[in-house]
Amino acid sequence: MLLCLVLFPVLVMSSIVIVFKKLWQRAWPAIKSSTRANTKFDPAVLEQRRKFLKVILSSALLPAGGCSLYGSYIGRTKLKIDEHNLGFSSLPAEMDGFSIVQISDIHAGVFMDGWELQPYLEIVNTLQPDIIVITGDIISWGTHYTKPVVQALSMLRAKQGVFAITGNHDFYGDLDELCSRLEAANIKVLRNRWEKIDAANGSASLYLIGVDDIWATRYFHQKKISIPEIISDIPEKNFKLLLSHNPNIFEEAAGYGIPLTLSGHTHAGQIILPFPENHGYSFARLIYKRDYGLYRKGDSMLYINRGLGVIGPPLRINCPREITKIVLKRS
Numbered sequence: 001m002l003l004c005l006v007l008f009p010v011l012v013m014s015s016i017v018i019v020f021k022k023l024w025q026r027a028w029p030a031i032k033s034s035t036r037a038n039t040k041f042d043p044a045v046l047e048q049r050r051k052f053l054k055v056i057l058s059s060a061l062l063p064a065g066g067c068s069l070y071g072s073y074i075g076r077t078k079l080k081i082d083e084h085n086l087g088f089s090s091l092p093a094e095m096d097g098f099s100i101v102q103i104s105d106i107h108a109g110v111f112m113d114g115w116e117l118q119p120y121l122e123i124v125n126t127l128q129p130d131i132i133v134i135t136g137d138i139i140s141w142g143t144h145y146t147k148p149v150v151q152a153l154s155m156l157r158a159k160q161g162v163f164a165i166t167g168n169h170d171f172y173g174d175l176d177e178l179c180s181r182l183e184a185a186n187i188k189v190l191r192n193r194w195e196k197i198d199a200a201n202g203s204a205s206l207y208l209i210g211v212d213d214i215w216a217t218r219y220f221h222q223k224k225i226s227i228p229e230i231i232s233d234i235p236e237k238n239f240k241l242l243l244s245h246n247p248n249i250f251e252e253a254a255g256y257g258i259p260l261t262l263s264g265h266t267h268a269g270q271i272i273l274p275f276p277e278n279h280g281y282s283f284a285r286l287i288y289k290r291d292y293g294l295y296r297k298g299d300s301m302l303y304i305n306r307g308l309g310v311i312g313p314p315l316r317i318n319c320p321r322e323i324t325k326i327v328l329k330r331s
């Protein structure tokens with residue numbers, strides 16, 4: 001891992017240098033010919049232009065290199081616990097105050113092994129939620145990290161259980177092994193099914209629904225996720241909470257009257273620009289309509305967690321790792 005952390009910024013810097021070198025090689029003949037035409041080989045003018053281009057090149061390289069170094073060594077290690085009280089008129093009064101802690105996109109691998117994960121899980125336990133949910137991408141790919149990550153996850157404790165769903169990356173390893181290890185560690189895997197969660201005094205319930213990743217099921221030619229089919233045996237007017245790795249399911253979930261959907265997947269692009277002020281533009285917005293945080297559509301809400309791990313470049317800039325605590329309130 002140390003080797004990757006050293007190599008990554010070097011690779012980024014080298015790529016930038018190569019790109020600028022290529023651009024320079026392409027631009028130089030044109031500059032040279034215009035210089036010939038305009039200056040008649042005046043060496044002073046040529047030297048002046050060379051100096052000017054060097055300044056431009058350095059001023060572009062320094063911030064880019066600095067950002068990648070910052071993102072790899074500092075930004076990547078930052079954590080934020082995001083806490084939200086969410087009000088729903090459909091929530092039974094007895095479930096008022098029910099708490100959920102969400103973690104997502106652990107991406108166990110070279111940049112997140114069992115040891116690195118452990119301190120975050122300790123923080124999750126200190127929040128003492130009613131349930132803990134893991135919204136997919138537990139591993140990045142392969143099977144090497146399956147056992148150590150599940151071993152670490154087995155330390156999670158919540159009053160009414162720990163639940164997980166699959167993310168697209170979980171399909172790139174041995175999904176059956178991952179799920180059976182999770183179940184053995186007392187983490188219930190919700191694969192297109194639901195669990196009834198009772199209030200502390202047993203007088204009311206909510207229904208926790210988990211679906212497989214919608215992209216992976218399509219890619220691996222599995223049965224299409226059908227929300228109406230999955231929820232058909234949930235007694236009507238009961239409060240439903242959907243876990244879906246991919247937030248793109250939200251429109252459909254809202255259409256079926258599901259009040260709250262919890263997702264991950266986007267990582268908020270791992271880079272969030274400092275503007276606009278209320279919701280910085282993230283790189284994930286290039287692909288997704290909703291990139292991170294809270295969204296509303298009618299009476300339904302979607303929350304997208306920024307994730308704990310990283311994928312692709314091992315950096316985070318203005319995009320700290322996230323542990324989410326949600327408290328359900330009757331409004």
Ligand SMILES: [Fe+2]
Nearest residue numbers: 105137265311
């Ligand atoms: Fe992910």
